[in-house]
Amino acid sequence: MSALSITTIQTSLHWEDKPANLQMLESKIRAISAQTHIVVLPEMFSTGFSMKPEVLAEDMDGPTVQWMQRLAAAKRVIITGSIIIREEKLYYNRMMWVQPDGRYVYYDKRHLFAYGGEHSHYTGGHKRCIVSVNGWKINLMVCYDLRFPVWARQQYTEAGYEYDLLLCVANWPDRRNHAWKILLQARAIENQCYVVGVNRVGKDGNDLYHSGDSMVIDALGTVLYHKEHDENVFTTQLEKEPLHELREKLPFWKERDSFELFV
Numbered sequence: 001m002s003a004l005s006i007t008t009i010q011t012s013l014h015w016e017d018k019p020a021n022l023q024m025l026e027s028k029i030r031a032i033s034a035q036t037h038i039v040v041l042p043e044m045f046s047t048g049f050s051m052k053p054e055v056l057a058e059d060m061d062g063p064t065v066q067w068m069q070r071l072a073a074a075k076r077v078i079i080t081g082s083i084i085i086r087e088e089k090l091y092y093n094r095m096m097w098v099q100p101d102g103r104y105v106y107y108d109k110r111h112l113f114a115y116g117g118e119h120s121h122y123t124g125g126h127k128r129c130i131v132s133v134n135g136w137k138i139n140l141m142v143c144y145d146l147r148f149p150v151w152a153r154q155q156y157t158e159a160g161y162e163y164d165l166l167l168c169v170a171n172w173p174d175r176r177n178h179a180w181k182i183l184l185q186a187r188a189i190e191n192q193c194y195v196v197g198v199n200r201v202g203k204d205g206n207d208l209y210h211s212g213d214s215m216v217i218d219a220l221g222t223v224l225y226h227k228e229h230d231e232n233v234f235t236t237q238l239e240k241e242p243l244h245e246l247r248e249k250l251p252f253w254k255e256r257d258s259f260e261l262f263v
Helices: 018-030 063-075 143-147 174-191 240-249
Strands: 004-010 038-040 078-087 090-098 104-108 130-133 136-142 165-170 194-199 201-203 209-217 223-228 232-238
Touching: 004 018, 004 194, 004 209, 018 063, 063 078, 063 090, 063 104, 078 165, 090 136, 104 136, 136 143, 143 165, 143 174, 165 174, 174 194, 174 209, 174 223, 209 232, 223 232
Parallel strands: 004 038, 038 078, 136 165, 165 194
Antiparallel strands: 004 232, 078 090, 090 104, 130 136, 194 209, 201 209, 209 223
């Protein structure tokens, strides 16, 4: 069974300064020496968690998407993370999944953080996005989505499990970091999947401190990697065989509740 290598970039961000962030992140990405399939950046990696999409948003052919395409091609990796996108006078917190050949898919954040005013500036998405790489199926999510277990719920069909890895990028503040850590583990346990959560560090433009706490978690909820407070670029290799063995040994999906999801 094929392994999957993922590089997480936990970093501070320059507030609402796209050129500075792209330059900083390009330096980190180009410095990666480990062989990896995917490089994961935080939520709104080019701006920080800004409520100024009218000023900062780009079209899908804008400079940040082009930057992702150029770097993905140069490093022969998939690059993912969310950015502010404008489409038909609407704004989206959009998680891009950019392949080395320049093709991409995307996931629009479904649950907008009303407590922080996100719902007043952005439009929520209406469908999940599950991508495939190296024999792995990966469910893409952004920050606040993590609090909603139904949206993440694994579906099991005759074809097997819907996904193997839940990948969540975030700007999750330190004051609620306990919830972040527990929810990442809960999503792994209840969906019998790996979970990778990538968060930023440092203070943002609203003086909110972010402790990072980026994590890699296996399907039993065991923390395989955890980094708090400091910037860090970390490459991990996930193995499919332990996941397959766990699902065979503990087939909890047989007792699952059936439901339909309406959005």
